[in-house]
Amino acid sequence: MDLDDLSSYTVVPTKGTVVKTLAADADRIYFASDAGLHAYGKADRTLSPVEFDGPDLGEIWGVDHVDGKLVVVSAYGFVAEIDVAARTSVVTDLHEAGAEAGPQAGMGIAAGAGYVYLGGNGAISRRDLRTGEVVNLPAPGEAKDAEVIGGVLYTGQYNAQGIWRYDPSRSRDPRQAASFPSEQNRPLDTSWDPENRLLLVGVQSDTEGGGALWTYCPRTGRKASYVNPIDDVQLVRAVVNRDGVAFLGGDNASKEGPRATLVALDPVTGKERWRLDPRQAAGVAALAVQGRNLYGLTTRGALFVVDLRTRQVVHTADVSAVSEGFAAMVTHRGAVYGVSDTTLFRFHPKTFAVRTVVAGINGAWYSGPHVNVHGGLLYTLRGHNLVAVDDRPSH
Structure with a gap:
């Protein structure tokens, strides 16, 4: 100029x-x-x-x-x-030159094939569960969430980095497996769909509003992106699947407008099957499927349960004593477990009553807590430390 x-x-x-x-x-x-x-x-x-x-x-x-x-x-x-x-x-x-360094806050967590991975900024930490060895793998941006599929790690990578891939059996650093339009920049949640053999990623668009559902086939490398599958203001905060159907949970980054809408769609075609407004005051923080029920947690600590056969809300409860803000849920040993910024907890599969598993877990998470399962153990963070939790509910 x-x-x-x-x-x-x-x-x-x-x-x-x-x-x-x-x-x-x-x-x-x-x-x-x-x-x-x-x-x-x-x-x-x-x-x-x-x-x-x-x-x-x-x-x-x-x-x-x-x-x-x-x-x-x-x-x-x-x-x-x-x-x-x-x-x-x-x-x-910089650390060797004398700059002060400390542990990062964690992001996505994944476990499988003898390893646990924890996403960070500019790195993915890999812990060998057999030897205890920890290796930090370079990866640009932030691994917001991840899945281990066939022994290979796949991450949703912020900012606008798409899906990255790491195979521990090869001596190569993580690499990009699939790219998507740059406005689909913030992956939030991942889920492996075993029926369709697809990795599902829920996404937020920071610049355009709304969000997307990404799908990726590890075998063929085929990818697809379904923009604004809920509406043009709700991002896809959570994604889970059952019997080849993807369930999306909506949130809204603005103070006004719809939120917490549930959408069921075919992840192969992107065609909507049905949608439901569970009439919640806050957006979805996490979803999980157990038996015939879809569990939802909101960012204000409300639990709602939807019967997938009748597509009706069959239970609601205030669980803000253990979960308020962002959260994550996973199914393990016939029950749904959740983790918040403060507490690891589980729900009874019949009464839906909440029970604390670890109080004061206080994980050091950067953009919302995560929990995953491998080898009969739950993996999450206590403070900055990776912890394995062996919980055996009697129901």
């Missing part, structure tokens, strides 16, 4: 969806996007990637230029000093 004539400017399309930080020398403008580090030549008005010998920069939080060198701050916790002419780099780990 010509500062003496603001009507005179040039627009250059870039790779990626977001340009966040910029720096310049006499000849080029350097910028970071979700497609990496690039340079724009002022003379020939061309774009080119900045090539150098060094590590993956992941999500880039800062760029500066000094004396022919680019200084780049990576979300992976290091600073890379890149010699643009020589195409070399010097990397400084």
Whole structure:
């Protein structure tokens, strides 16, 4: 842009969806996007990637230029000093250099094939349940939720990163398995549909409102996205499935408008089967299916239970003493378990009475608690620590 004539400017399309930080020398403008580090030549008005010998920069939080060198701050916790002419780099780990470090808050949690995975910012922690070894796997953005399918980890990756894949039997870092339109940017909940062999992901659109349901087939790589399956204001906070039907729970990021709508749809075609308004004052926080019943928790701590055969609400209760705000639920040993920011609890499969399993669990979660099951144990967080809970309800 010509500062003496603001009507005179040039627009250059870039790779990626977001340009966040910029720096310049006499000849080029350097910028970071979700497609990496690039340079724009002022003379020939061309774009080119900045090539150098060094590590993956992941999500880039800062760029500066000094004396022919680019200084780049990576979300992976290091600073890379890149010699643009020589195409070399010097990397400084911030923790090793003396920066104060501490444990991250957790995000999605998944368990299977002898491992437990915990999502974080710029990393996915993998714990070997046999040896106790912990490895932090680099992954840009945030693994909001995840499933282990056939021994392979699949994550819903924020921001606008789609679905990522990690196979522990191969010596490769996590990689993107499927991308989706950038406005579908915030995965919230995942569910494996064994009937249709599809990974289901509930999504929020931060910029457009509403949300989407993603589907992905690990065997074929086929993907689909059904935008605003509830309506154009309700995001898909929760997704579960039974007998090849997906059940979606709606929430609303704004103060006004509908919320807590339930929609049943065919995840293969995206065709709606039915919908139900359970008449709740707050949006859905979590869903679970046990027997003939669909359980729903709201963000204000209300429980509602829907009989899937009659499609009627058959039970409601105030459970805010154990759950208020975001929550997660999972089915285990014939009962539905839930976890909130404070408590691990379960519901009786016949009376729906709530019982505390672990009080004061107080998991250090960044964007809502999670719980998963593997090998007869429940996995969640107590504070910043991963814990396994062996609970045997007598019903």
